[in-house]
Amino acid sequence: MPGGKGVRMPIRTTHNLVGADASRNLNRTYGSLMKTAERLSSGLRINRASDDPAGLVISEQMRARIGSLNQEIENTTLAICKYQTADSTVGELRSLLHDVRRDAVAALNSGFNDEASQTALDNSANQAAESYNNIIATGEFNGACMLDGGEGSLVDLSTLDGIDLSSPEKAEASLEKIDQAMAELDTAQGDIGSTQKNELEAKRSNLEVTVQNLISAESDIRDANIPLEISRFLSDQIKLKAGTAILAHANLTQRAVTSLFG
DSSP states (O other), X not given: OTTSOOOOOOOOSSOOXXXXXXXXXXXXXXXXXXXXXXXXXXXXXXXXXXXXXXXHHHHHHHHHHHHHHHHHHHHHHHHHHHHHHHHHHHHHHHHHHHHHHHHHHHHTOXXXXXXXXHHHHHHHHHHHHHHHHHHHHHOEETTEESXXXXXXXXXXXXXXXXXXXXXXXXXXXXXXXXXXXXXXXXXXXXXXXXXXXIIIIHHHHHHHHHHHHHHHHHHHHHBOOHHHHHHHHXXXXXXXXXXXXXXXXXXXXXXXXHHTTO
């Protein structure tokens, strides 16, 4: 350079430093390209522990927690099904009780009913009462009784005993028992509905929100940022082509120098 010192690039024949540097950068670019391709194909930023050891541990802990919560949601859903079944069963009991009460009110009409009518009403009421008691004794969910007050029961309902409509006087006494049973059903159905709504359904809703938040957080840690990875992939492809061209040029220059010696 006129008026100053020029920059000299010595030509070496012992070592191809330019080629070695180009090869090292090319290998690095190729490795980055393969990692990016792996992230794009799997959709995950962390595919092995070496990608992010701390992130992998946190992600696995979150996945374990999500699995436990999903099982808890399933358990709660089964409990809700049990309460729904119990509610439907109590509804059937209520329908039977309405029939018994209707018969009892009809049996009070001493001026209209003859002996045959009175007997028919009594038989009808007792058959309904027998069905009522049988449902209380056998109403089950997954093998466990729900209404008899035993282990696993949701409520403790009394059986409907002593129903006698053979006379207006006995029908009036029976009507009191029927009304007591009706009040018991009201309380039981209220307790079942309240527990289902305020405890079980609220619990399930809270668990589902927690799972959703954990899934989102785990995704932020483990999932690949696809737009970013595509950008890196394209950049590495350009670098790989350029590096390959530089390496080829460096090797060509080395061969050209050595050819001067015949």
